[in-house]
Amino acid sequence: MSPxxxxxxxxxAAGAAGAAAIGLSGCAADDTTTAGGTTTEPVTAGxxxxxxxxxxxxxxVVILMMENRSFDHFLGWLPGxxxxxxxxxxxxxxxxxxxxxxxxxxxxxxxxxxxxxIWQAMAEHWDDGKCDGFLKTQPVGDLxxxxxxxxxxxxxxxALAQGYTTYDSYFSSMLGPxxxxxxxxLCATTDLDITGFFPEPDQPRPVxxxxxxxxxxxxxxxxxxxxxxxxxxxxLFASKKYDDITYPYEQFLTDAKDGKLANVVFIDPDYTAHxxxxxxxxxxxxxxxxxxxxxxxxxxxxxxxxxxQWERMVAFLNFDEAGGFYDHVPPPRVQDDTVLPGPGxxxxxxxLGFRVPAIAISPFAPRKIETAGPYEHCSILKFIEWRWGxxxxxLRDKTALNIGETLDFxxxxxxxxxxxxxxxxxxNCPADATHLP
Numbered sequence: 502m503s504p505x506x507x508x509x510x511x512x513x514a515a516g517a518a519g520a521a522a523i524g525l526s527g528c529a530a531d532d533t534t535t536a537g538g539t540t541t542e543p544v545t546a547g548x549x550x551x552x553x554x555x556x557x558x559x560x561x562v563v564i565l566m567m568e569n570r571s572f573d574h575f576l577g578w579l580p581g582x583x584x585x586x587x588x589x590x591x592x593x594x595x596x597x598x599x600x601x602x603x604x605x606x607x608x609x610x611x612x613x614x615x616x617x618x619i620w621q622a623m624a625e626h627w628d629d630g631k632c633d634g635f636l637k638t639q640p641v642g643d644l645x646x647x648x649x650x651x652x653x654x655x656x657x658x659x660a661l662a663q664g665y666t667t668y669d670s671y672f673s674s675m676l677g678p679x680x681x682x683x684x685x686x687l688c689a690t691t692d693l694d695i696t697g698f699f700p701e702p703d704q705p706r707p708v709x710x711x712x713x714x715x716x717x718x719x720x721x722x723x724x725x726x727x728x729x730x731x732x733x734x735x736x737l738f739a740s741k742k743y744d745d746i747t748y749p750y751e752q753f754l755t756d757a758k759d760g761k762l763a764n765v766v767f768i769d770p771d772y773t774a775h776x777x778x779x780x781x782x783x784x785x786x787x788x789x790x791x792x793x794x795x796x797x798x799x800x801x802x803x804x805x806x807x808x809x810q811w812e813r814m815v816a817f818l819n820f821d822e823a824g825g826f827y828d829h830v831p832p833p834r835v836q837d838d839t840v841l842p843g844p845g846x847x848x849x850x851x852x853l854g855f856r857v858p859a860i861a862i863s864p865f866a867p868r869k870i871e872t873a874g875p876y877e878h879c880s881i882l883k884f885i886e887w888r889w890g891x892x893x894x895x896l897r898d899k900t901a902l903n904i905g906e907t908l909d910f911x912x913x914x915x916x917x918x919x920x921x922x923x924x925x926x927x928x929n930c931p932a933d934a935t936h937l938p
Contacts, residue, residue: 551903552910554888559865559910562885563766563816565801566686567794568679568777568786569618569824572669572856574649579662581870582669585829586649593636601827604648608790609780611930613645615787616825620677620694620848623855626825627676635827647827650791656920657795658858661802661818664917666866666907670874672832673822673854674897679772682821682854683734686878687713687767689898690839694848698774699732708737709842714765714882715743717891724763728753730771730783753804760809765885770797780930786824788930796924802862806916815863815908817881823855830856833875838896853877861904864913871907880904 552558577584589601604610616622617638628634635646652659661667674685681691688710700706718725727735727747735743750769756762770784782789783797798818805816832853841847853875860866879901886893893899 551887551905554890557888557910558913559813559815559863559888560764561762561766561810561814562764562881562888563762563768563805563814564686564881565768565770565798565816565818566683567770567798567818567820568772568782568784569822569826570785570820570858571823571826571828572671572830572858573828574823574826575655575658575858576662576667576669577649578651579667579669579870582667583830583872584669586651589647589827589829591633591636591647591827593639593641595641597641599636599644599647601647601649602644603654604645604650605654608654608792608925609930610645610787611780611934613787614640614643616646618678618822618825619696620675620681622825623676624848626855630831632829632831635825638825645787646825655791655795656922657799657802660917660919661798661860661862662858664868665863666861666869666871668859668861668871668874668876668904668907669856670830670872671819671856671859671876671880673820673857674878675822675848675850676832676852676854677822677848679821680734680737682878684708684710685897686821686881687715687734689714689879689882689893689895689901690837691850692842694841699736706737706739706741709739711740712894713738713743714885714891714894715746717886717894718765718889721889721891723765723889725765725767726753726756726763727767727769729769730773732773733769754800757804757808757810762808762810762814764889768801770794776927780934781927783927785820788934790925790927792925793927795922799919799922799924802919805862811916812864812913815861815865815884815905817859817861817904819859819878819881820857821878823857828855832856835875835877836896836900861908862916863908864916865908865910867909867914873907874902876902876904876907 573585577586590598622638626634673682678696680693680696684691692710715725725746728750730750733747735747771782772784776782777786780788783793785794834851837850839850879898882898883901883903884905887903
């Protein structure tokens with residue numbers, strides 16, 4: 502996850518600060534070769550075709566949240582989905598037009614600038630409804646945000662996307678960076694609009710929120726677990742009350758094998774700042790190799806489908822936010838009662854962030870492209886709350902669409918077999934890489 506100003510955003514952030522109240526409803530398209538979309542009105546929740554929660558044939562929900570890629574950037578090639586890759590054009594800060602292009606075989610982007618994705622940058626990407634600003638926060642000539650990968654570049658993600666239920670109307674929870682989006686996944690709200698560095702053990706923790714999905718789960722007599730590579734979101738809560746359900750990633754592999762996964766499970770990749778910045782992370786975040794991340798996702802998938810709990814499991818693979826990469830579909834408005842602390846300016850939290858890849862992996866996830874929606878991180882919380890009769894935490898999860906509506910609980914399906922894939926070893930970016938200080 503990119504700490505605030507880790508890539509320096511001074512000029513662009515100042516220019517975008519005036520866009521704090523970005524009361525926008527959609528992106529306008531000039532023609533088929535420019536970025537854009539259509540206006541999307543506010544949505545409200547509903548439940549259609551779901552079984553009685555007490556009869557639901559699953560008792561384990563798993564969320565694997567990866568990092569910083571948009572839907573078009575990773576899955577715009579997917580047949581049957583509303584995706585776009587080749588043929589879009591974007592203007593840079595000097596008025597030059599550039600076309601979207603394939604990134605392979607560059608798996609890391611070590612010589613490129615990690616696309617800016619603090620909320621001020623994403624307001625500029627939105628650009629007063631035009632959705633044409635993805636290059637305007639980059640150094641001139643750096644086209645990383647409008648590059649894309651195809652199915653042969655990401656064979657594991659491609660197999661999952663074509664083998665289970667994939668959503669082409671799934672959005673991150675706000676136009677902003679990692680921490681607030683991950684807090685929405687845990688708490689259906691945020692008290693931060695930035696991402697920073699994880700505090701040392703003797704330093705104060707920045708998150709003051711008192712309620713997360715873990716509290717609802719515990720209060721209902723259920724279990725929860727958070728598996729991490731070393732810098733978990735649970736470690737940001739000042740209350741420290743989730744430390745006792747936080748475990749190293751290796752414990753996940755053991756618990757899955759032994760059939761001891763909790764009712765609600767979160768899994769983190771390695772998104773430590775050191776790993777991302779040096780290029781050894783496995784979370785899909787620049788500058789870690791996307792091929793290394795492919796190996797990690799394959800390992801998690803195989804651990805889940807081999808678990809004795811698989812027959813009664815629903816898992817989700819999603820991404821926290823789009824990471825500054827382009828996407829042509831405008832985020833819709835939702836209901837939100839979050840009040841961020843401090844004088845501001847702050848982002849408009851009634852607008853979702855750009856689309857991200859999201860896949861339901863389960864015996865109950867039919868092979869299909871799900872075009873209904875919009876769904877977002879709180880839709881998974883709504884699903885958990887529906888299953889066990891839990892009270893919503895905020896207006897956001899109360900009014901979110903229940904992503905369980907897209908699943909078929911009448912039939913169990915066999916898991917897919919992933920293609921043969923030898924993960925590449927993680928490698929540091931070269932010492933002379935242009936992104937390094």
